[in-house]
Amino acid sequence: MNEKVVEIPALAQLPVAAAAVWDFAKDENILLFEGEMAAGKTTLIKEICRQAGVEEPVSSPTYALVNEYASNRGEVFYHFDFYRINDPREALDMGATEYFYSGNKCLIEWPSLVQDLLPEHFVTVTIAKGAGEARTITLKKY
Template identity: 50%
Template sequence: MATSLLTLTIPDLAALPAAAAQVRAALAGHTIICFEGEMGAGKTTFIKALGRELGISEEISSPTFALVNEYRTAADQPVYHFDFYRLDDPAEAEGIGASEYFDSGYLCLIEWPGRVEPLLPDHRLTLTLTVTGPSSRELKIEI
């Protein structure tokens, strides 16, 4: 059963940096971060804000077709960003070595994690973005 750690109200895009800073603080000890939310809820947009908070200077974009993008933090640590929306079977993620990424000890940010559920470790955070208005969102962090 999931335990809620934090619920944030994000009234607009201007509030994203502050929300990303709070999420960064909640990451302690977690390397697998799953992002849930309907299409257009802002998963990639939030990951961009979190990336800036982690000191990633590269442009963050959705790896919808590549499945995974690698970025580097200010401390030169890799961050892996996955988008499994287009997968039909977890075996496709196994084909790119997803389990090795998940076991690497480095931060893995995963959009559409339900498509690879059998591959995900139990020890993970789930961030659920819910649309509450034209530019507002609720973000719930669960363990």
């Protein structure tokens, strides 16, 4: 397992954090975003997508469960939010495993709710709130 910690004192440094996530994740397609409510998971995903060339609006798929974005380089990103599911079968029914094994980037919020469906290799992006806008982002590769 490989690990890296990124500290940002304010949200103005979010681009630095997003670049660190990209650099760390490299060729991994499954990125799991963990952290308490309002830690900044969706905000970080928005910046990651922006840096990857996604020009359309990025928003949390809380009710849709998945949003699809395309970058200006032809890459496809799937953004999941499993916060509202009650049973992993709901994720199976919407075809989550097909997305996970598609070869495209999957950015997954609340991954613990679908833990048994996830591929063997992934990167966790754990966001911890500090004072004010400070965040500690711990990256681990499995």
